[in-house]
Amino acid sequence: MIPEYYEFACPTKIISGFKALSNLPYEMSLLGAARALVVTDQGVAGAGLIKRVHAVFEGADGVIGAVYDETPVDSGSEAVRAVADAYRGHECDCLVAVGGGSCIDTAKGALIVLAEDSADLKAYQGAERFNKPTCPFIVVPTTAGTGSEATLAAVIRDEATRTKMALTSYRLFPDVAILDPKMTVTMPPHITAATGMDALTHAVEAYCSLQKNPMSDAFSQAAIRLIMRHLIDCVRNGGDEQARLAMANAALFAGISFSNAMIGVVHALAHACGGVCRIPHGVANAVLLPWGMEYNAGKAGDALAALGPVLGADATVTGAIGAVRDLRARLGELCGLPETLGAAGVEAEQLDAIARVAIDDGSVTYNPEDVTYDDALGILKNAL
Amino acid sequence: MGYRAKKAVVAASLLALSTAFETVSKRSPEMRAEIARWNDGRAFAMGVLPRGPAITMRNEGGRLRYAGPGYHDPDVKILFKNVDNALLPLTGRIGADIAFVQHRAALHGEVAHGMQTSRALAIVQTYLLPGFILRRTFKRPPRLSARQWFLKAWVMGTLPFGMAVNFAKR
Known part of the structure; x- marks a missing residue:
């Protein structure tokens, strides 16, 4: 039965398959980006998955401007600020989250901080509170559960109040989600x-x-x-x-x-x-x-x-x-x-x-x- | 119904809600228990985007007080996207939950505070809306005790006077 009213959105481009990761530099170029900040964590880096990401940039026009690999288990406001600082400091022009839900949500938080030029994420709690254009955003999940690579939501811990902030906005949908089985085999x-x-x-x-x-x-x-x-x-x-x-x-x-x-x-x-x-x-x-x-x-x-x-x-x-x-x-x-x-x-x-x-x-x-x-x-x- | 008429109905409904929030928070043990954990001074607003009617309610010493029309530094805002979307829940055609489910309203602010506000709203609606609407709009329609029926009669009986008092605050 058709509901009396509903809305549906999924603007994320999905790239799924073997060696899908190889398309990352090309997808960046389609989004007008050439210098990525990779947002990940120690577990992903330790499993050798960031080496795979580096490898796909060989011979490509785009580059990895920097890698932020300090994302905590629960994404937090301090990590979000650090990612935004790294993005500005290394003059990056797109975010690439490589990891599970915490890495992806941290990158989503940074999208807000960068778009609004404000580190106060609390001001954006709730639904549809920010509407400014965000930088290009690509996600490479390394777990198969969170689904955050195709959602409009982020949950970020506020270290000051020790509460979790829920943020939803259609601006938080990643531009591209790249599903490559090589990125999840180490789980x-x-x-x-x-x-x-x-x-x-x-x-x-x-x-x-x-x-x-x-x-x-x-x-x-x-x-x-x-x-x-x-x-x-x-x-x-x-x-x-x-x-x-x-x-x-x-x-x-x-x-x-x-x-x-x-x-x-x-x-x-x-x-x-x-x-x-x-x-x-x-x-x-x-x-x-x-x-x-x-x-x-x-x-x-x-x-x-x-x-x-x-x-x-x-x-x-x-x-x-x-x-x-x-x-x-x-x-x-x-x-x-x-x-x-x-x-x-x-x-x-x-x-x-x-x-x-x-x-x-x-x-x-x-x-x-x-x-x-x-x-x-x-x-x-x-x-x- | 034209925009002005809809806007007037929404404004009157919000004014009725503001009065009922004040009465129920003074006399209902369920409501007092619900707002007992709210910080003193916490405020919420309900209104219609972009520039439609709105009210702000503030917790003062465990009771909700009408802070006036419009937005008065609220911690949480429940914002209906347009006047048609506001009319549906405010006239009892859909429940508050369904207004969110159908994307007719957006919450600005901390979600936990929004949920607490939503529960307070449900308690007020219990006393403000007739039973046939509650049966249609609540997931689990309340069964009122004798005390609650008495309070419902009190809320309805004092509503016109309360609305007149709150209308004068604009």
């Missing part, structure tokens, strides 16, 4: 599993969201099929480039879907678990997804049942939830992915704080069922 199995479950959660929650629409539904279904077919292969054999490319596409599709349909209670709780207990986002999503599906079964039963066959089960709510639980159990056997919050390191005494933070998360708005403090606490207790 270890447990991170592959957690980020893959993050992508699955994006796709499922977007499919059940109040903001779902036919376009986002199509991307969600495509993402879920790829994840169910290839995530286990990636965890079993990280060097399987076909599976890696499929998962990179799955994460991208899920990102496009949730950037337009948004997410729900699972993400609200997972964000809160991350903030209160420092539980990795993908792990929290993996634990909470079946419980969130159960919680929403009353209001989103039709959508969940329709996902059953997409998930490889029968067309029922219990089939869909069972398929997710089965996948998570297999990942647990293969690489130790936790199946409960307790196994992930959450203490019972922390549930109250998590629930209080979760109901202030914007994702709750898009969840089909209302989420009160008591509701959030109930889901957390089930998942403990």
Whole structure:
């Protein structure tokens, strides 16, 4: 059924395939750029992936002006300012984020700082608050989960207030997303599993969201099929480039879907678990997804049942939830992915704080069922 | 309905909301619990872009006070993109959640503060809107206790006087 109203946007050019990274200098030239600031982190650099990026500039007109590899695990306002300073100091004319969600979001924050010539990101919290043209922005993801390479959102920690700032703007869509399986093959199995479950959660929650629409539904279904077919292969054999490319596409599709349909209670709780207990986002999503599906079964039963066959089960709510639980159990056997919050390191005494933070998360708005403090606490207790 | 008429309806609806926020924050335990954790002086505004009607409410000692029409240094703004988009939720045709879901409104400011404002708005709507609208626009329509029914009658009964007082503040 067509919703009575919806909007959809994905202006990002997608380049997917083997040796796709080689096109980076050419894509820069199409955007009128010749001197890139690469935004990455120590893990990506240590895995030798920045060497690959350097290599593709041999014989090209464009150059790498500088590499910023100090991005923290949670992108923060200080890193954003440092990236903006490096961009100006090295006279760069485009940003190239090479990494996971933190690197990409740090680069998005720098886009705002550079466009607005203001280091006060707090002034841009919320939706559609800045509209100035940004510099060319290319993303090369090295994980397959966040989907940030195709979203309009960034989450950046404000070190001064120790809170997370959510920023959304159509100006934050990357110009180009380059998916090259060589850039994700170094991911270890447990991170592959957690980020893959993050992508699955994006796709499922977007499919059940109040903001779902036919376009986002199509991307969600495509993402879920790829994840169910290839995530286990990636965890079993990280060097399987076909599976890696499929998962990179799955994460991208899920990102496009949730950037337009948004997410729900699972993400609200997972964000809160991350903030209160420092539980990795993908792990929290993996634990909470079946419980969130159960919680929403009353209001989103039709959508969940329709996902059953997409998930490889029968067309029922219990089939869909069972398929997710089965996948998570297999990942647990293969690489130790936790199946409960307790196994992930959450203490019972922390549930109250998590629930209080979760109901202030914007994702709750898009969840089909209302989420009160008591509701959030109930889901957390089930998942403990 | 022409633009001026729509603008007048939106302005009257916002004025009614401002009055209801004041009354409910004074008398409702649910609302007082919701705003108990707000900083004193925290303000939010609701208005219509680009230059339509707007109101600002401010937390003063655990009660919400009408700070006047327009934007008075709010921490959070709920901005409807045009007068048609404002009419739908303010006249009870869609819920506040759906206004965001359908991109009819944008939040400027910290999201957590926006969510707290949204919950406060839902509490006020519980007392301001008739049951058939609540059943259509709320994800989980509230079931009112006898005390809440009494407060609803009080809110409705005092609304005209409160609106007149707040109208005089312009």
